[in-house]
Amino acid sequence: MSTNASTNGVTNGAPQKAPQFALSSRMSTGRAMSLDVWSIFNAANLPADCINLGQGYMNFAPPQWVKDAADASLNTVSANHYSHPKGRIRLREAIRDHYSKDFNRTLDVENEILVSSGANEGQYAVWVAFCEPGDEIILFEPYFDQYLPSITFNHGVPVYVPLHPPTNFSDKTTSDAWKIDFDELRRAITPKTKMIVVNTPHNPVGKVFTEQELQKIADLAIEHNLIVMSDEVYDCLLFDQKPHVRIANLPGMWERTITVGSAGKSFACTGWRVGWLIGPQSLVGPTLAAQTRIVFCTNSPLQEAAAAGLEEAEQRGFFKKQVEEYQERRDVLLRYFDEVGLKYSTPEGSYFVLADVSDVQIPEDYPFPDMIKGRGRDFYVGWFLAQELGVSTIPVSEFYCDEHMKIGERFLRFAFCKDLDTLHKAGERLRGITKFYKKK
Numbered sequence: 001m002s003t004n005a006s007t008n009g010v011t012n013g014a015p016q017k018a019p020q021f022a023l024s025s026r027m028s029t030g031r032a033m034s035l036d037v038w039s040i041f042n043a044a045n046l047p048a049d050c051i052n053l054g055q056g057y058m059n060f061a062p063p064q065w066v067k068d069a070a071d072a073s074l075n076t077v078s079a080n081h082y083s084h085p086k087g088r089i090r091l092r093e094a095i096r097d098h099y100s101k102d103f104n105r106t107l108d109v110e111n112e113i114l115v116s117s118g119a120n121e122g123q124y125a126v127w128v129a130f131c132e133p134g135d136e137i138i139l140f141e142p143y144f145d146q147y148l149p150s151i152t153f154n155h156g157v158p159v160y161v162p163l164h165p166p167t168n169f170s171d172k173t174t175s176d177a178w179k180i181d182f183d184e185l186r187r188a189i190t191p192k193t194k195m196i197v198v199n200t201p202h203n204p205v206g207k208v209f210t211e212q213e214l215q216k217i218a219d220l221a222i223e224h225n226l227i228v229m230s231d232e233v234y235d236c237l238l239f240d241q242k243p244h245v246r247i248a249n250l251p252g253m254w255e256r257t258i259t260v261g262s263a264g265k266s267f268a269c270t271g272w273r274v275g276w277l278i279g280p281q282s283l284v285g286p287t288l289a290a291q292t293r294i295v296f297c298t299n300s301p302l303q304e305a306a307a308a309g310l311e312e313a314e315q316r317g318f319f320k321k322q323v324e325e326y327q328e329r330r331d332v333l334l335r336y337f338d339e340v341g342l343k344y345s346t347p348e349g350s351y352f353v354l355a356d357v358s359d360v361q362i363p364e365d366y367p368f369p370d371m372i373k374g375r376g377r378d379f380y381v382g383w384f385l386a387q388e389l390g391v392s393t394i395p396v397s398e399f400y401c402d403e404h405m406k407i408g409e410r411f412l413r414f415a416f417c418k419d420l421d422t423l424h425k426a427g428e429r430l431r432g433i434t435k436f437y438k439k440k
């Protein structure tokens with residue numbers, strides 16, 4: 001036996017120095033290496049009994065028939081193996097049958113539908129396929145934080161256009177009061193602009209874009225020959241009879257729009273990582289080529305289960321019932337907000353609500369961990385409330401560029417994709433917030 005053999009990194013009793021490797025330059029972009037908000041407001045850092053209204057995943061299981069389909073698929077041979085990179089035909093057909101009427105066309109399962117590993121990976125593949133170094137991608141703030149590194153890893157340049165929050169909140173204010181300044185949007189477009197990303201229903205505002213708003217975005221996209229990525233992962237979660245308008249259906253927009261969907265949001269299975277893209281062959285084809293080189297294919301058994309979900313949803317009245325359940329969850333939480341005088345805009349879609357916490361005063365000598373220091377005021381308030389009340393939330397400045405962070409700092413995001421019991425418990429704890437309000 002050699003005398004200088006290394007076991008578990010130890011040579012002759014002395015720890016071996018780990019070799020240092022230079023990081024790829026893209027890791028210094030897109031906030032890739034900075035501590036992300038999910039890691040900070042994570043159960044491991046928060047009080048043990050903290051109620052999690054932070055991260056947007058459900059604390060309930062997918063519907064039984066969808067879980068049964070997952071079980072059944074594991075008991076077949078083929079669903080345990082690679083799928084076609086386009087996605088399993090059963091799921092593509094289920095997507096076609098479910099969505100064709102929404103898009104006023106019979107979707108082509110070979111060329112216009114692509115199953116992805118969660119919406120997230122599908123969006124990444126779009127940027128791999130279409131982003132040239134220096135291409136500018138317009139994001140409305142607050143934006144879903146994964147967009148940023150997905151763009152910069154592909155050498156794109158994010159350009160930020162904020163949604164402007166309402167100046168006054170009344171009990172009638174809805175998420176519709178968050179507005180785009182269309183002159184600002186027009187000014188953000190340059191010869192390098194390649195794409196506008198739209199997210200409706202919106203995370204975290206809960207805004208559902210109106211046809212007029214989408215038409216104005218569409219007009220600019222056509223005028224400047226831009227792609228539109230329409231992130232509609234919450235398309236089955238709209239409240240108060242608000243209609244869901246798909247920008248792809250506006251005149252001249254099908255050809256330039258890629259629409260994004262997610263089984264995770266539709267069937268309470270965010271960990272399954274099954275999503276889909278719908279669009280013209282000119283956008284789906286290159287994205288398929290990129291995706292094939294990224295993941296090759298999406299996990300097979302859960303594609304079968306997602307297919308069963310879509311196949312049976314209508315006959316079971318599933319989405320209608322699910323909307324009613326989410327609307328009740330939303331209203332329960334909002335009643336507690338009303339009780340304690342927290343200002344908010346009622347979300348018309350998705351499962352998030354932003355509450356204005358600018359009235360919360362933190363004692364001057366309150367101890368904060370280093371990971372909070374230097375962040376926006378909302379990080380401090382969110383941390384403070386998690387410690388003092390035992391309810392965790394997500395600070396909204398994380399979804400803004402540095403220049404616009406001030407807009408987001410007033411708000412904390414509450415996720416209401418939780419069972420009623422949890423929301424009531426959280427609401428009862430929130431009653432304690434009033435003792436921290438600034439004296440008027």
Ligand SMILES: Cc1ncc(COP(=O)(O)O)c(C=O)c1O
Nearest residue numbers: 118119120144203233262264275
């Ligand atoms: C707006 C938006 N887009 C995309 C995603 C990613 O969806 P998936 O979990 O299917 O990757 C999320 C998840 O939170 C989201 O909120």
